[in-house]
Amino acid sequence: MRDFDKLWDFNHPDETERKFRNLLVEVQHPAELDYKAELLTQIARTLGLQKKFAKAHEVLNQVESDLTNTVPRTQIRYLLERGRVFNSSARQEEALPLFVEAWKLGCRYGEDELAVDAAHMLGIAESTPERRMEWNMLALEYAERHPNASRWLGSLYNNIGWAQVEAGNLAEALDLFERALQFRQGQGNANLIFIAKWSVAKVLRLMDQTSKALELQLELLKEIERGAESDGYVYEEIAECLYTLDRRMEASSYFSKAYELLSHDHWLTNNEPDRIARLKDLST
Template sequence: MTDPRAVEQHVLDTWDFADPAATAERFRAEADEATDAAVSAVLRTQQARATGLAGDFDAAARLLDEVESSGIDDSAVHARARIAIERGRVLNSTGHAAGAASYFAEAHRLATEAGTGGLALDALHMQAIAAGATDGPAAARVIDEQALAEIEASDDPQVRRWLGSILNNLGWDLHDSGRPEEALAVFERAVEVRAAADDHSAWVVARWCVGRTLRTLGRYDEALPLMRELAADPVGAEDEYVAQEIAANEDALASGSVL
Protein backbone atom coordinates (compact mmCIF):
# COMPACT_ATOMS: atom_id res chain seq x y z
CA MET A 1 0.00 0.00 0.00
CA THR A 2 1.16 3.55 -0.73
CA ASP A 3 2.87 5.31 2.17
CA PRO A 4 0.16 7.25 4.07
CA ARG A 5 2.53 10.17 4.65
CA ALA A 6 3.14 10.43 0.91
CA VAL A 7 -0.61 10.40 0.31
CA GLU A 8 -1.04 13.14 2.92
CA GLN A 9 1.61 15.26 1.23
CA HIS A 10 -0.18 14.80 -2.08
CA VAL A 11 -3.42 15.91 -0.43
CA LEU A 12 -1.72 19.06 0.91
CA ASP A 13 -0.21 19.81 -2.50
CA THR A 14 -3.53 19.34 -4.31
CA TRP A 15 -5.67 21.63 -2.15
CA ASP A 16 -6.59 25.15 -3.25
CA PHE A 17 -8.71 26.56 -0.44
CA ALA A 18 -9.47 29.65 -2.53
CA ASP A 19 -11.30 27.45 -5.07
CA PRO A 20 -13.01 24.51 -3.34
CA ALA A 21 -15.17 23.65 -6.36
CA ALA A 22 -12.14 23.15 -8.61
CA THR A 23 -10.40 21.28 -5.80
CA ALA A 24 -13.38 18.93 -5.46
CA GLU A 25 -13.20 18.17 -9.17
CA ARG A 26 -9.47 17.40 -8.99
CA PHE A 27 -9.96 15.00 -6.09
CA ARG A 28 -12.95 13.38 -7.85
CA ALA A 29 -10.88 12.68 -10.95
CA GLU A 30 -7.94 11.34 -8.94
CA ALA A 31 -10.18 9.13 -6.79
CA ASP A 32 -11.76 7.68 -9.94
CA GLU A 33 -8.33 6.87 -11.38
CA ALA A 34 -6.67 5.50 -8.23
CA THR A 35 -6.00 1.76 -8.33
CA ASP A 36 -5.44 1.41 -4.57
CA ALA A 37 -8.82 1.28 -2.80
CA ALA A 38 -7.52 2.91 0.38
CA VAL A 39 -5.88 5.76 -1.53
CA SER A 40 -9.05 6.24 -3.56
CA ALA A 41 -11.01 6.46 -0.30
CA VAL A 42 -8.69 9.15 1.08
CA LEU A 43 -8.98 11.18 -2.12
CA ARG A 44 -12.77 10.82 -2.08
CA THR A 45 -12.90 12.19 1.47
CA GLN A 46 -11.12 15.26 0.17
CA GLN A 47 -13.65 15.58 -2.62
CA ALA A 48 -16.25 15.54 0.17
CA ARG A 49 -14.41 18.15 2.21
CA ALA A 50 -14.06 20.48 -0.77
CA THR A 51 -17.73 19.95 -1.64
CA GLY A 52 -18.66 21.03 1.88
CA LEU A 53 -16.43 24.10 1.69
CA ALA A 54 -18.18 24.97 -1.57
CA GLY A 55 -21.41 25.06 0.44
CA ASP A 56 -23.08 21.68 -0.15
CA PHE A 57 -22.77 19.82 3.13
CA ASP A 58 -25.53 17.35 2.24
CA ALA A 59 -23.59 16.24 -0.83
CA ALA A 60 -20.42 16.06 1.26
CA ALA A 61 -22.15 13.75 3.75
CA ARG A 62 -23.42 11.55 0.92
CA LEU A 63 -19.92 11.21 -0.49
CA LEU A 64 -18.63 10.12 2.90
CA ASP A 65 -21.50 7.61 3.13
CA GLU A 66 -20.38 6.18 -0.22
CA VAL A 67 -16.79 5.88 0.95
CA GLU A 68 -17.80 4.06 4.12
CA SER A 69 -20.13 1.71 2.25
CA SER A 70 -17.45 0.86 -0.33
CA GLY A 71 -15.99 -1.76 1.99
CA ILE A 72 -12.87 -0.10 3.34
CA ASP A 73 -10.78 -2.72 5.11
CA ASP A 74 -10.17 -2.30 8.84
CA SER A 75 -6.45 -2.27 8.09
CA ALA A 76 -6.85 0.92 6.04
CA VAL A 77 -6.24 3.03 9.13
CA HIS A 78 -5.28 6.18 7.24
CA ALA A 79 -8.47 6.11 5.17
CA ARG A 80 -10.57 5.55 8.29
CA ALA A 81 -8.86 8.52 9.95
CA ARG A 82 -9.72 10.71 6.97
CA ILE A 83 -13.33 9.52 6.98
CA ALA A 84 -13.61 10.32 10.69
CA ILE A 85 -12.17 13.83 10.50
CA GLU A 86 -14.28 14.76 7.47
CA ARG A 87 -17.42 13.41 9.17
CA GLY A 88 -16.57 15.64 12.09
CA ARG A 89 -15.99 18.66 9.87
CA VAL A 90 -19.40 18.28 8.23
CA LEU A 91 -21.09 18.07 11.63
CA ASN A 92 -19.11 20.97 13.06
CA SER A 93 -19.81 23.18 10.06
CA THR A 94 -23.54 22.50 10.27
CA GLY A 95 -23.87 23.47 13.92
CA HIS A 96 -23.34 20.08 15.56
CA ALA A 97 -20.06 20.62 17.38
CA ALA A 98 -20.99 18.24 20.21
CA GLY A 99 -21.56 15.41 17.76
CA ALA A 100 -18.37 16.23 15.88
CA ALA A 101 -16.09 15.91 18.90
CA SER A 102 -16.03 12.11 19.01
CA TYR A 103 -15.17 11.93 15.31
CA PHE A 104 -12.22 14.27 15.81
CA ALA A 105 -10.99 12.23 18.78
CA GLU A 106 -11.26 9.04 16.71
CA ALA A 107 -9.46 10.71 13.80
CA HIS A 108 -6.60 11.71 16.10
CA ARG A 109 -6.28 8.14 17.40
CA LEU A 110 -6.37 6.57 13.95
CA ALA A 111 -4.06 9.14 12.34
CA THR A 112 -1.52 8.59 15.10
CA GLU A 113 -1.75 4.83 14.53
CA ALA A 114 -1.29 5.36 10.78
CA GLY A 115 1.83 7.46 11.31
CA THR A 116 0.27 10.55 9.73
CA GLY A 117 1.24 13.11 12.33
CA GLY A 118 0.05 16.11 10.35
CA LEU A 119 -3.43 14.63 10.09
CA ALA A 120 -3.36 13.85 13.82
CA LEU A 121 -2.61 17.53 14.48
CA ASP A 122 -5.43 18.58 12.19
CA ALA A 123 -7.77 16.36 14.21
CA LEU A 124 -6.63 17.93 17.49
CA HIS A 125 -7.03 21.40 15.98
CA MET A 126 -10.62 20.55 15.01
CA GLN A 127 -11.29 18.89 18.37
CA ALA A 128 -10.24 22.11 20.11
CA ILE A 129 -12.56 24.17 17.91
CA ALA A 130 -15.47 21.86 18.73
CA ALA A 131 -14.62 21.96 22.44
CA GLY A 132 -14.54 25.74 22.36
CA ALA A 133 -17.98 25.84 20.75
CA THR A 134 -19.54 23.51 23.31
CA ASP A 135 -17.58 24.08 26.52
CA GLY A 136 -15.78 27.40 26.07
CA PRO A 137 -12.20 28.58 25.64
CA ALA A 138 -10.80 26.84 28.72
CA ALA A 139 -11.79 23.46 27.26
CA ALA A 140 -10.27 24.38 23.91
CA ARG A 141 -7.06 25.46 25.64
CA VAL A 142 -6.50 22.00 27.13
CA ILE A 143 -6.62 20.42 23.68
CA ASP A 144 -4.55 23.13 22.01
CA GLU A 145 -1.89 22.69 24.69
CA GLN A 146 -1.86 18.96 23.88
CA ALA A 147 -1.45 19.84 20.20
CA LEU A 148 1.41 22.22 20.98
CA ALA A 149 3.16 19.52 23.02
CA GLU A 150 2.87 17.05 20.13
CA ILE A 151 4.30 19.61 17.70
CA GLU A 152 7.23 20.45 19.95
CA ALA A 153 8.05 16.75 20.36
CA SER A 154 8.18 16.18 16.59
CA ASP A 155 10.57 16.96 13.76
CA ASP A 156 8.07 15.88 11.08
CA PRO A 157 7.46 18.82 8.68
CA GLN A 158 3.81 17.79 8.30
CA VAL A 159 3.46 18.22 12.07
CA ARG A 160 5.65 21.31 12.43
CA ARG A 161 3.62 23.20 9.82
CA TRP A 162 0.82 23.41 12.39
CA LEU A 163 2.85 25.42 14.91
CA GLY A 164 1.72 28.89 13.84
CA SER A 165 -1.96 27.92 13.65
CA ILE A 166 -1.97 26.20 17.03
CA LEU A 167 -0.20 29.15 18.66
CA ASN A 168 -2.83 31.45 17.19
CA ASN A 169 -5.66 29.31 18.53
CA LEU A 170 -4.03 28.87 21.93
CA GLY A 171 -3.53 32.62 22.16
CA TRP A 172 -7.24 33.21 21.65
CA ASP A 173 -8.12 30.45 24.12
CA LEU A 174 -6.10 32.33 26.74
CA HIS A 175 -7.35 35.77 25.71
CA ASP A 176 -10.98 34.70 25.82
CA SER A 177 -10.44 32.97 29.17
CA GLY A 178 -9.39 36.29 30.72
CA ARG A 179 -5.65 35.60 30.59
CA PRO A 180 -4.41 38.30 28.18
CA GLU A 181 -0.85 38.52 29.54
CA GLU A 182 -0.29 34.85 28.75
CA ALA A 183 -2.06 35.28 25.42
CA LEU A 184 0.29 38.12 24.49
CA ALA A 185 3.35 35.93 24.99
CA VAL A 186 1.82 33.20 22.81
CA PHE A 187 0.89 35.65 20.05
CA GLU A 188 4.39 37.15 20.11
CA ARG A 189 5.80 33.67 19.60
CA ALA A 190 3.38 33.18 16.70
CA VAL A 191 4.77 36.33 15.07
CA GLU A 192 8.26 34.82 15.20
CA VAL A 193 7.04 31.51 13.76
CA ARG A 194 5.23 33.20 10.88
CA ALA A 195 8.27 35.36 10.11
CA ALA A 196 10.55 32.31 10.09
CA ALA A 197 8.15 30.55 7.71
CA ASP A 198 8.17 33.58 5.40
CA ASP A 199 4.35 33.64 5.43
CA HIS A 200 3.62 37.34 5.19
CA SER A 201 -0.17 37.21 5.29
CA ALA A 202 -0.11 34.99 8.38
CA TRP A 203 2.56 37.27 9.91
CA VAL A 204 0.20 40.24 9.51
CA VAL A 205 -2.56 38.29 11.26
CA ALA A 206 -0.21 37.33 14.09
CA ARG A 207 0.87 40.96 14.52
CA TRP A 208 -2.78 42.01 14.57
CA CYS A 209 -3.42 39.51 17.39
CA VAL A 210 -0.57 41.08 19.37
CA GLY A 211 -2.06 44.53 18.85
CA ARG A 212 -5.56 43.41 19.76
CA THR A 213 -4.28 41.87 22.98
CA LEU A 214 -2.37 45.03 23.83
CA ARG A 215 -5.69 46.88 23.60
CA THR A 216 -7.28 44.36 25.95
CA LEU A 217 -4.44 45.08 28.38
CA GLY A 218 -5.08 48.82 28.09
CA ARG A 219 -1.73 49.42 26.40
CA TYR A 220 -3.26 51.67 23.75
CA ASP A 221 -0.09 53.69 23.19
CA GLU A 222 1.63 50.47 22.05
CA ALA A 223 -1.33 49.00 20.17
CA LEU A 224 -2.03 52.08 18.05
CA PRO A 225 1.36 52.44 16.32
CA LEU A 226 1.44 48.69 15.71
CA MET A 227 -1.93 48.86 13.96
CA ARG A 228 -0.85 51.90 11.97
CA GLU A 229 2.19 49.94 10.78
CA LEU A 230 -0.14 47.17 9.63
CA ALA A 231 -2.36 49.70 7.86
CA ALA A 232 0.68 50.76 5.82
CA ASP A 233 1.30 47.15 4.79
CA PRO A 234 -0.34 46.05 1.50
CA VAL A 235 -1.97 43.08 3.25
CA GLY A 236 -3.04 44.99 6.36
CA ALA A 237 -4.38 47.90 4.31
CA GLU A 238 -7.10 45.61 2.93
CA ASP A 239 -8.12 44.29 6.36
CA GLU A 240 -11.13 46.07 7.87
CA TYR A 241 -10.20 44.77 11.31
CA VAL A 242 -6.98 46.80 11.22
CA ALA A 243 -8.99 49.97 10.62
CA GLN A 244 -11.39 49.03 13.42
CA GLU A 245 -8.51 48.57 15.86
CA ILE A 246 -6.99 51.93 14.91
CA ALA A 247 -10.32 53.62 15.61
CA ALA A 248 -10.80 51.76 18.91
CA ASN A 249 -7.35 52.70 20.17
CA GLU A 250 -7.69 56.31 19.05
CA ASP A 251 -11.02 56.54 20.88
CA ALA A 252 -9.52 55.01 24.03
CA LEU A 253 -6.58 57.41 24.03
CA ALA A 254 -8.80 60.41 23.30
CA SER A 255 -11.09 59.57 26.21
CA GLY A 256 -8.19 58.94 28.55
CA SER A 257 -9.33 55.37 29.16
CA VAL A 258 -7.16 53.32 31.48
CA LEU A 259 -7.55 49.82 32.88
Protein backbone atom coordinates in the same frame (compact mmCIF):
# COMPACT_ATOMS: atom_id res chain seq x y z
CA MET B 1 1.92 14.90 2.11
CA ARG B 2 -0.37 14.16 -0.80
CA ASP B 3 0.21 16.41 -3.78
CA PHE B 4 -3.37 17.69 -3.62
CA ASP B 5 -2.70 19.25 -0.20
CA LYS B 6 -0.60 21.88 -1.96
CA LEU B 7 -3.63 22.98 -4.00
CA TRP B 8 -5.67 24.08 -0.99
CA ASP B 9 -6.82 27.69 -0.84
CA PHE B 10 -9.03 27.96 2.22
CA ASN B 11 -10.12 31.46 1.27
CA HIS B 12 -11.56 30.16 -2.01
CA PRO B 13 -12.99 26.67 -1.40
CA ASP B 14 -15.01 26.78 -4.62
CA GLU B 15 -11.84 27.16 -6.68
CA THR B 16 -10.14 24.42 -4.67
CA GLU B 17 -13.11 22.13 -5.31
CA ARG B 18 -12.70 22.60 -9.06
CA LYS B 19 -9.00 21.74 -8.86
CA PHE B 20 -9.72 18.60 -6.85
CA ARG B 21 -12.50 17.46 -9.19
CA ASN B 22 -10.13 17.88 -12.14
CA LEU B 23 -7.65 15.63 -10.34
CA LEU B 24 -10.40 13.12 -9.60
CA VAL B 25 -11.07 12.65 -13.31
CA GLU B 26 -7.48 11.52 -13.75
CA VAL B 27 -7.77 8.75 -11.11
CA GLN B 28 -8.67 5.59 -13.01
CA HIS B 29 -6.57 2.67 -11.77
CA PRO B 30 -8.03 0.48 -8.96
CA ALA B 31 -4.68 0.62 -7.18
CA GLU B 32 -5.27 4.32 -6.58
CA LEU B 33 -8.23 3.63 -4.26
CA ASP B 34 -6.60 5.30 -1.25
CA TYR B 35 -5.58 8.36 -3.24
CA LYS B 36 -9.09 8.68 -4.69
CA ALA B 37 -10.72 8.24 -1.29
CA GLU B 38 -8.48 10.86 0.31
CA LEU B 39 -9.16 13.24 -2.55
CA LEU B 40 -12.90 12.74 -2.05
CA THR B 41 -12.57 13.63 1.64
CA GLN B 42 -10.98 16.92 0.62
CA ILE B 43 -13.72 17.61 -1.93
CA ALA B 44 -16.17 17.09 0.92
CA ARG B 45 -14.22 19.60 2.97
CA THR B 46 -14.46 22.21 0.21
CA LEU B 47 -18.23 21.65 0.13
CA GLY B 48 -18.47 22.03 3.90
CA LEU B 49 -16.63 25.33 3.73
CA GLN B 50 -19.20 26.44 1.14
CA LYS B 51 -21.95 25.36 3.59
CA LYS B 52 -23.13 22.67 1.16
CA PHE B 53 -23.42 20.20 4.01
CA ALA B 54 -25.78 17.66 2.40
CA LYS B 55 -23.54 17.43 -0.67
CA ALA B 56 -20.48 17.03 1.56
CA HIS B 57 -22.11 14.08 3.34
CA GLU B 58 -22.99 12.52 -0.02
CA VAL B 59 -19.34 12.62 -1.07
CA LEU B 60 -18.25 11.16 2.27
CA ASN B 61 -20.79 8.36 1.86
CA GLN B 62 -18.87 7.35 -1.28
CA VAL B 63 -15.68 7.14 0.80
CA GLU B 64 -17.41 5.23 3.59
CA SER B 65 -18.52 2.48 1.21
CA ASP B 66 -14.86 1.60 0.46
CA LEU B 67 -13.41 2.40 3.87
CA THR B 68 -12.67 -1.18 4.96
CA ASN B 69 -10.36 -1.56 1.95
CA THR B 70 -8.29 1.53 2.67
CA VAL B 71 -5.21 2.26 4.79
CA PRO B 72 -5.47 3.94 8.23
CA ARG B 73 -4.49 7.34 6.83
CA THR B 74 -7.52 7.35 4.56
CA GLN B 75 -9.76 6.26 7.43
CA ILE B 76 -8.44 9.12 9.57
CA ARG B 77 -9.07 11.61 6.77
CA TYR B 78 -12.63 10.33 6.48
CA LEU B 79 -13.26 10.69 10.23
CA LEU B 80 -11.82 14.20 10.25
CA GLU B 81 -13.86 15.46 7.33
CA ARG B 82 -17.13 13.83 8.44
CA GLY B 83 -16.54 15.41 11.84
CA ARG B 84 -15.78 18.80 10.30
CA VAL B 85 -19.01 18.78 8.31
CA PHE B 86 -20.99 17.94 11.45
CA ASN B 87 -19.17 20.62 13.43
CA SER B 88 -19.70 23.30 10.79
CA SER B 89 -23.41 22.51 10.66
CA ALA B 90 -23.81 22.90 14.46
CA ARG B 91 -23.95 19.15 15.14
CA GLN B 92 -21.05 19.02 17.58
CA GLU B 93 -22.34 15.99 19.48
CA GLU B 94 -22.01 13.91 16.33
CA ALA B 95 -18.62 15.45 15.46
CA LEU B 96 -16.87 14.82 18.78
CA PRO B 97 -16.59 10.99 18.71
CA LEU B 98 -15.31 11.13 15.12
CA PHE B 99 -12.53 13.54 16.10
CA VAL B 100 -11.64 11.39 19.13
CA GLU B 101 -11.38 8.29 16.94
CA ALA B 102 -9.27 10.20 14.40
CA TRP B 103 -6.95 11.31 17.23
CA LYS B 104 -6.55 7.74 18.51
CA LEU B 105 -5.87 6.29 15.06
CA GLY B 106 -3.46 9.10 14.21
CA CYS B 107 -1.41 8.44 17.34
CA ARG B 108 -1.55 4.66 16.86
CA TYR B 109 -0.37 4.68 13.27
CA GLY B 110 2.10 7.56 13.44
CA GLU B 111 0.02 9.91 11.31
CA ASP B 112 1.25 12.79 13.42
CA GLU B 113 -0.06 15.66 11.33
CA LEU B 114 -3.57 14.20 11.19
CA ALA B 115 -3.49 13.37 14.90
CA VAL B 116 -2.80 17.01 15.73
CA ASP B 117 -5.51 18.08 13.28
CA ALA B 118 -8.00 15.92 15.21
CA ALA B 119 -6.91 17.27 18.60
CA HIS B 120 -7.08 20.84 17.29
CA MET B 121 -10.65 20.19 16.06
CA LEU B 122 -11.58 18.91 19.52
CA GLY B 123 -10.12 22.17 20.83
CA ILE B 124 -12.76 23.91 18.72
CA ALA B 125 -15.74 21.57 19.03
CA GLU B 126 -15.75 20.69 22.74
CA SER B 127 -18.58 22.25 24.72
CA THR B 128 -16.64 23.92 27.56
CA PRO B 129 -13.64 26.27 27.62
CA GLU B 130 -11.86 23.88 29.97
CA ARG B 131 -12.19 20.91 27.62
CA ARG B 132 -11.24 23.02 24.61
CA MET B 133 -8.11 24.19 26.40
CA GLU B 134 -7.19 20.62 27.39
CA TRP B 135 -7.32 19.44 23.79
CA ASN B 136 -5.48 22.50 22.48
CA MET B 137 -2.68 21.98 24.99
CA LEU B 138 -2.53 18.27 24.14
CA ALA B 139 -2.30 19.15 20.45
CA LEU B 140 0.47 21.68 21.14
CA GLU B 141 2.51 19.26 23.24
CA TYR B 142 2.18 16.58 20.56
CA ALA B 143 3.15 18.96 17.75
CA GLU B 144 6.20 20.17 19.68
CA ARG B 145 7.34 16.55 20.17
CA HIS B 146 6.68 15.34 16.60
CA PRO B 147 8.49 17.25 13.83
CA ASN B 148 6.11 15.85 11.19
CA ALA B 149 3.32 17.85 12.83
CA SER B 150 5.29 21.06 13.42
CA ARG B 151 3.38 23.01 10.75
CA TRP B 152 0.49 23.12 13.23
CA LEU B 153 2.40 25.18 15.77
CA GLY B 154 1.38 28.57 14.36
CA SER B 155 -2.32 27.68 14.38
CA LEU B 156 -2.12 26.22 17.87
CA TYR B 157 -0.33 29.24 19.32
CA ASN B 158 -3.06 31.36 17.75
CA ASN B 159 -5.98 29.21 18.96
CA ILE B 160 -4.67 28.88 22.50
CA GLY B 161 -3.90 32.60 22.52
CA TRP B 162 -7.53 33.46 21.81
CA ALA B 163 -8.66 31.00 24.47
CA GLN B 164 -6.43 32.87 26.92
CA VAL B 165 -7.95 36.17 25.81
CA GLU B 166 -11.40 34.71 26.47
CA ALA B 167 -10.23 33.65 29.93
CA GLY B 168 -8.81 37.11 30.64
CA ASN B 169 -5.18 35.94 30.68
CA LEU B 170 -3.79 38.67 28.46
CA ALA B 171 -0.10 38.32 29.29
CA GLU B 172 -0.22 34.61 28.44
CA ALA B 173 -2.12 35.43 25.25
CA LEU B 174 0.46 38.00 24.19
CA ASP B 175 3.28 35.50 24.67
CA LEU B 176 1.46 32.96 22.49
CA PHE B 177 0.69 35.49 19.76
CA GLU B 178 4.31 36.64 19.71
CA ARG B 179 5.39 33.00 19.36
CA ALA B 180 2.87 32.61 16.54
CA LEU B 181 4.26 35.69 14.81
CA GLN B 182 7.82 34.38 15.06
CA PHE B 183 6.72 31.00 13.71
CA ARG B 184 4.81 32.58 10.80
CA GLN B 185 7.76 34.78 9.93
CA GLY B 186 9.87 31.64 9.71
CA GLN B 187 7.31 30.13 7.31
CA GLY B 188 7.33 33.26 5.18
CA ASN B 189 3.60 33.32 4.39
CA ALA B 190 2.66 37.02 4.13
CA ASN B 191 -1.04 36.48 4.86
CA LEU B 192 -0.37 34.44 8.00
CA ILE B 193 2.24 36.95 9.19
CA PHE B 194 -0.36 39.70 8.71
CA ILE B 195 -2.89 37.85 10.88
CA ALA B 196 -0.33 37.08 13.59
CA LYS B 197 0.82 40.70 13.75
CA TRP B 198 -2.81 41.88 13.98
CA SER B 199 -3.38 39.50 16.91
CA VAL B 200 -0.35 40.84 18.79
CA ALA B 201 -1.57 44.40 18.26
CA LYS B 202 -5.12 43.56 19.35
CA VAL B 203 -3.92 42.15 22.67
CA LEU B 204 -1.58 45.06 23.23
CA ARG B 205 -4.61 47.37 22.97
CA LEU B 206 -6.53 45.19 25.43
CA MET B 207 -3.53 45.48 27.79
CA ASP B 208 -3.70 49.30 27.52
CA GLN B 209 -0.51 49.49 25.46
CA THR B 210 -2.49 51.52 22.96
CA SER B 211 0.26 53.53 21.28
CA LYS B 212 2.28 50.40 20.55
CA ALA B 213 -0.85 48.65 19.27
CA LEU B 214 -1.65 51.57 16.97
CA GLU B 215 1.89 51.54 15.58
CA LEU B 216 1.54 47.88 14.59
CA GLN B 217 -1.92 48.37 13.07
CA LEU B 218 -0.66 51.31 11.01
CA GLU B 219 2.10 49.05 9.66
CA LEU B 220 -0.62 46.66 8.53
CA LEU B 221 -2.52 49.54 6.96
CA LYS B 222 0.58 50.36 4.90
CA GLU B 223 0.59 46.76 3.68
CA ILE B 224 -3.03 47.17 2.58
CA GLU B 225 -2.15 50.38 0.78
CA ARG B 226 0.69 48.55 -0.99
CA GLY B 227 -1.75 45.96 -2.33
CA ALA B 228 -2.69 43.55 0.46
CA GLU B 229 -6.37 42.65 0.68
CA SER B 230 -8.45 45.27 2.48
CA ASP B 231 -9.24 44.20 6.04
CA GLY B 232 -12.07 45.70 8.08
CA TYR B 233 -10.58 44.42 11.32
CA VAL B 234 -7.47 46.54 10.81
CA TYR B 235 -9.60 49.65 10.32
CA GLU B 236 -11.63 48.74 13.39
CA GLU B 237 -8.54 48.37 15.57
CA ILE B 238 -7.01 51.63 14.33
CA ALA B 239 -10.31 53.35 15.12
CA GLU B 240 -10.45 51.85 18.62
CA CYS B 241 -6.85 52.85 19.33
CA LEU B 242 -7.44 56.43 18.18
CA TYR B 243 -10.69 56.60 20.15
CA THR B 244 -8.90 55.42 23.30
CA LEU B 245 -6.16 58.01 22.72
CA ASP B 246 -8.88 60.69 22.54
CA ARG B 247 -8.21 61.32 18.84
CA ARG B 248 -11.87 60.89 18.04
CA MET B 249 -12.10 63.05 14.93
CA GLU B 250 -9.42 60.87 13.34
CA ALA B 251 -11.09 57.73 14.64
CA SER B 252 -14.43 58.42 12.97
CA SER B 253 -13.21 57.87 9.40
CA TYR B 254 -11.66 54.55 10.40
CA PHE B 255 -14.88 53.50 12.14
CA SER B 256 -16.68 54.37 8.92
CA LYS B 257 -14.35 52.25 6.80
CA ALA B 258 -14.57 49.38 9.29
CA TYR B 259 -18.37 49.54 9.18
CA GLU B 260 -18.36 49.60 5.39
CA LEU B 261 -16.37 46.36 5.28
CA LEU B 262 -17.52 44.45 8.36
CA SER B 263 -21.23 45.09 7.93
CA HIS B 264 -21.01 42.58 5.05
CA ASP B 265 -19.53 39.90 7.31
CA HIS B 266 -22.54 37.64 7.90
CA TRP B 267 -21.03 35.83 10.88
CA LEU B 268 -20.26 39.11 12.61
CA THR B 269 -23.68 40.66 11.91
CA ASN B 270 -25.43 37.53 13.18
CA ASN B 271 -23.29 36.94 16.26
CA GLU B 272 -22.07 40.41 17.28
CA PRO B 273 -24.74 42.90 16.17
CA ASP B 274 -23.81 45.33 18.97
CA ARG B 275 -20.28 45.51 17.62
CA ILE B 276 -21.54 46.41 14.15
CA ALA B 277 -23.92 48.97 15.67
CA ARG B 278 -21.02 50.58 17.54
CA LEU B 279 -19.02 50.93 14.32
CA LYS B 280 -21.97 52.61 12.66
CA ASP B 281 -22.64 54.95 15.59
CA LEU B 282 -19.01 56.10 15.73
CA SER B 283 -18.67 56.55 11.97
CA THR B 284 -18.41 59.91 10.30
